[in-house]
Amino acid sequence: MSFQSPHTLDTVITAARKHCAEDVIPNVDAWNRTAKWPRDTSTKAGAMGLTGLYAPVEFGGQGLPLSEGIRVYEELGRGDGAYAFALSMHNICTFAGCGYGTDAFKAEWARGLTSGTKLANFALSEPQSGSDPVNMYSRAVDNGNGTYTINGAKAWVSLAGEADIYFTVVKMTDAPGHKDMAMIAIPADAKGLSFGPLYETPSYNFLPMSEMYMKDVIVSADNIILPEGQGLQGSLMAIDIARVSIASGCCGLMQSALDTALAYSSNRKMFGGTNLDLDGIQWMLGEVATDLEASRLLYRAAAQALGTDEGPLMAAHAKRFVPDAALKAANTCTQVLGGMGLLQPYGLDRLSRLAQMLRIVDGTTEISRVVIGRHLQKRAKTLAPLPIPKGHGEA
Structure with missing residues (x-):
């Protein structure tokens, strides 16, 4: 498949959804068994326009803004969060190389990176x-x-x-x-x-x-x-992009877990009906659905803020909240399946482990709390102090 213009978000999302459904979901278990990176698959992702998302069209990229391109990882995350993570890091490097590299570097590497025939990390x-x-x-x-x-x-x-x-x-x-x-x-x-x-x-x-x-x-x-x-400032920007990309991939993971639980519980017979007829199951999955909607809104808002003064804080909010919600979702959906949720064919154990990995890479959720806490300290200094009532707060 050769990716063609126009380079719009809809066409790229469609390509990502197709790639996930046809190339990732059917094969990820085999990838893990062989413990080998699926180079043919990532090369195919490149041919579908998924490895030069933010790179200029003149170098073979899609020319998407960060706020749009990051949504690709939600689609890929439905198949596998680690695969989505690896492609997100490649895209960040491609963005940096095509945007800030020397002319000689671009001449040698840009088109290989945007096409996915060359991988970067x-x-x-x-x-x-x-x-x-x-x-x-x-x-x-x-x-x-x-x-x-x-x-x-x-x-x-x-x-x-x-x-x-x-x-x-x-x-x-x-x-x-x-x-x-x-x-x-x-x-x-x-x-x-x-x-x-x-x-x-x-x-x-x-x-x-x-x-x-x-x-x-x-x-x-x-x-x-x-x-x-400029190395540290550029690295911190790359990490902010990575954190929002991880949050995007986690939304795909949550959707996959939720769909698995819904497909199972709507068919599992119990107490004269199905599992999904039970209030308790509906409430459990309803909470997952709400967390998923909140997570989507948060990561997309964070993606819009990248490159602004609010970018690092919004990236921290997304990285703090969404992977935690993904881990909770995977565990909740496992619980809905009961004993079946522990079996490998349903894939929920894999999703739980992936969510835990995504809580850690590119800054743990605790580091995100540090970033948020420092912002709160700065904000506190702008507020008029509230008086402590006499007789309170004294040793």
């Missing part, structure tokens, strides 16, 4: 620093001849050993702080780049994740995506 976390990226050891040294030498290690690298290029955040000096941080794209075939053993994960074995090691890796200055001083 983002590398920020390190073994000793996840939520605190400023505590970073990876270093890039200017060789003075148009190249940089990079040493260090990254952790939780998705598509490890599978991606063709890794957008890697490094420090340029040993000075403390973030003012010397940059983002450099490291090709997978760079000498000195290697990967550790794959992490053992419970329900997304097909998504390779491991540590990434850089030993005297030499990269051209043409591969600098964000120059020194």
